[in-house]
Amino acid sequence: MRGPPLLRRGARAGLGLLLPLVLAVGWEIAVATGAASGRLLPPPSRIGATLWDLAASGDLRMHVEATLIRVGLGFLCGAAAGILAGALVATIPALRWLIDPSLQALRAVPSLAWVPLFILWFGILETPKVLLIAVGVFFPVYVAVSGAIASVDRKLVEVGRIFRLSRLALARRILLPAVLPATLVGLRTGLGLGFLFVVAAELMGASEGLGYLLVDGQQFSKPDQIMAAIIAFALAGKLADMALIALTLPLTRWQDTARESL
Amino acid sequence: MSVGQGRAKRAEPRPASRSGTHATLGQGTPVLLVDDLSKTYADGTRALDGIGLSVQQGEIVALIGGSGCGKTTLLRLIAGLDQASRGVVQVDGAAIREPHPRVGVVFQEPRLLPWLDVAGNVGFGLAGLTRAERRARVAHALERIGLSEHGGRWPRELSGGQQQRVAIARAFVAQPRVLLLDEPFSALDAFTRKGLHEQLLDLWAESKPTIVIVTHDVGEAVTLADRVVVMRPRPGRLDETVAIGLSRPRDPVAATYEEAVRRVLAALDRSLRPAAASRPPAPETRAAWW
Ligand SMILES: Nc1ncnc2c1ncn2[C@@H]1O[C@H](COP(=O)(O)OP(=O)(O)O)[C@@H](O)[C@H]1O
Ligand SMILES: [Mg+2]
Numbered sequence: 001m002r003g004p005p006l007l008r009r010g011a012r013a014g015l016g017l018l019l020p021l022v023l024a025v026g027w028e029i030a031v032a033t034g035a036a037s038g039r040l041l042p043p044p045s046r047i048g049a050t051l052w053d054l055a056a057s058g059d060l061r062m063h064v065e066a067t068l069i070r071v072g073l074g075f076l077c078g079a080a081a082g083i084l085a086g087a088l089v090a091t092i093p094a095l096r097w098l099i100d101p102s103l104q105a106l107r108a109v110p111s112l113a114w115v116p117l118f119i120l121w122f123g124i125l126e127t128p129k130v131l132l133i134a135v136g137v138f139f140p141v142y143v144a145v146s147g148a149i150a151s152v153d154r155k156l157v158e159v160g161r162i163f164r165l166s167r168l169a170l171a172r173r174i175l176l177p178a179v180l181p182a183t184l185v186g187l188r189t190g191l192g193l194g195f196l197f198v199v200a201a202e203l204m205g206a207s208e209g210l211g212y213l214l215v216d217g218q219q220f221s222k223p224d225q226i227m228a229a230i231i232a233f234a235l236a237g238k239l240a241d242m243a244l245i246a247l248t249l250p251l252t253r254w255q256d257t258a259r260e261s262l
Numbered sequence: 263m264s265v266g267q268g269r270a271k272r273a274e275p276r277p278a279s280r281s282g283t284h285a286t287l288g289q290g291t292p293v294l295l296v297d298d299l300s301k302t303y304a305d306g307t308r309a310l311d312g313i314g315l316s317v318q319q320g321e322i323v324a325l326i327g328g329s330g331c332g333k334t335t336l337l338r339l340i341a342g343l344d345q346a347s348r349g350v351v352q353v354d355g356a357a358i359r360e361p362h363p364r365v366g367v368v369f370q371e372p373r374l375l376p377w378l379d380v381a382g383n384v385g386f387g388l389a390g391l392t393r394a395e396r397r398a399r400v401a402h403a404l405e406r407i408g409l410s411e412h413g414g415r416w417p418r419e420l421s422g423g424q425q426q427r428v429a430i431a432r433a434f435v436a437q438p439r440v441l442l443l444d445e446p447f448s449a450l451d452a453f454t455r456k457g458l459h460e461q462l463l464d465l466w467a468e469s470k471p472t473i474v475i476v477t478h479d480v481g482e483a484v485t486l487a488d489r490v491v492v493m494r495p496r497p498g499r500l501d502e503t504v505a506i507g508l509s510r511p512r513d514p515v516a517a518t519y520e521e522a523v524r525r526v527l528a529a530l531d532r533s534l535r536p537a538a539a540s541r542p543p544a545p546e547t548r549a550a551w552w
Binding site for chain 2: 155156158174178254255
């Protein structure tokens with residue numbers, strides 16, 4: 001039940017860090033001694049310096065903010081639509097037969113294939129970016145919610161019937177808590193995809209955002225800036241994921257499985 | 263409380279008239295009345311055919327029989343969870359078509375809500391009470407089942423026996439007039455089961471609800487029940503009724519207890535014979551012998 005002792009867990013994490021650290025230090029030394037030029041792959045010190053400059057000038061903050069706002073908006077829209085559609089489809093058979101086949105077909109389309117169409121329809125400003133992210137978030141949430149509701153334990157629903165819960169009370173006191181864990185997993189997957197898609201969205205043309213830093217770095221041959229943006233992406237994604245878990249942890253405290261897999 | 267007949271008696275062929283027989287035993291109107299109850303499932307399975315049963319206030323009736331006799335089906339119909347194909351169930355004279363506030367159920371599995379702690383599960387069905395009243399009732403029930411210390415635990419942290427105790431407490435706090443239990447102890451070991459029998463009788467003694475308990479354990483039936491009703495399958499029918507007629511608490515090594523066990527075993531044995539003297543075998547039963 002319990003995780004390994006703190007010490008052992010720390011040792012394991014340290015072991016995991018060993019490889020990247022050795023590689024980083026090795027590369028740093030290779031470039032410093034002139035064994036490698038470091039032109040296409042700058043040494044860690046230079047990437048760090050670039051990151052520092054971006055942060056000091058306030059640019060980093062601006063780019064991160066732009067990206068997070070896009071992901072946040074797209075995530076909210078996609079998640080809300082996914083939860084709503086999933087709940088409706090799972091509870092109303094007529095809607096399931098009507099809508100689910102189309103959604104499953106749309107799901108089979110790799111979402112990035114929408115990019116040209118979205119640009120054509122909505123231009124290259126914020127709308128297509130947020131929409132693309134929302135589409136990416138929608139499907140995992142939709143699948144998770146509709147699946148979770150469909151597989152709610154009928155035996156627990158019967159407990160609600162025995163105590164004569166109204167339909168609303170049944171939904172609130174039994175269905176909702178029962179589908180929550182799977183929904184949160186869907187939301188987490190959705191958030192991950194949101195970060196995946198914000199890159200694509202910002203690559204299709206943006207004047208700010210971490211994706212813009214990537215494009216800019218490529219066009220002006222600044223690999224250190226590309227690396228800095230990648231690191232910022234990784235950190236932002238990880239922090240957003242951790243925030244989602246922290247926000248929802250109290251809701252799933254009763255579960256013994258979810259916690260260990262975090 | 264018990265039917266005043268010491269010996270096993272053969273059921274009349276017409277169940278409806280048998281429930282009439284009970285009503286004339288001089289115990290007033292029954293709390294639970296089942297008359298001519300039949301259930302055929304959508305796939306054509308005849309799970310119950312012409313069940314008649316009448317249970318008095320505070321009486322404990324055990325339904326016993328092999329699996330597939332329709333015991334669960336009967337309990338679900340009484341609980342209002344399923345609809346009968348024919349016949350009626352009445353509690354205090356009111357027909358049951360859906361779950362009734364005064365009918366409690368304990369299922370074979372605890373069916374605790376994993377997202378509520380133990381106290382939350384016990385109080386789950388309590389509606390229309392102030393918070394303080396609720397807490398008091400839950401605390402009292404937890405004490406009676408010996409889980410006062412565990413009110414804040416999650417169901418998954420309890421043993422199987424403890425979980426089933428919580429399920430029993432959840433049914434009892436709603437103060438049912440009729441309590442239905444479907445093989446509630448069948449998944450538990452003999453020691454745990456014995457403890458739970460005592461706690462069940464303890465809780466029963468407080469408010470004396472009418473209890474119908476399904477079991478396939480003869481000892482359990484004799485320990486708990488005033489009356490043991492044997493069921494036979496295909497289609498499910500009530501066979502003999504054995505009145506236990508022992509005072510409580512019951513001593514499982516007393517001669518009278520063993521005699522009651524023998525009577526139930528004998529009735530079970532007779533119910534397993536394909537052709538009862540008073541009833542020609544159903545055609546499908548005979549076919550099974552070829
Ligand atoms: N939902 C159902 N649909 C079809 N047949 C059922 C259903 N539930 C039970 N049965 C059948 O009805 C008969 C009685 O079942 P059940 O009441 O569960 O018996 P018991 O509880 O005595 O084991 C069995 O033959 C069983 O297969
Ligand atoms: Mg059963």
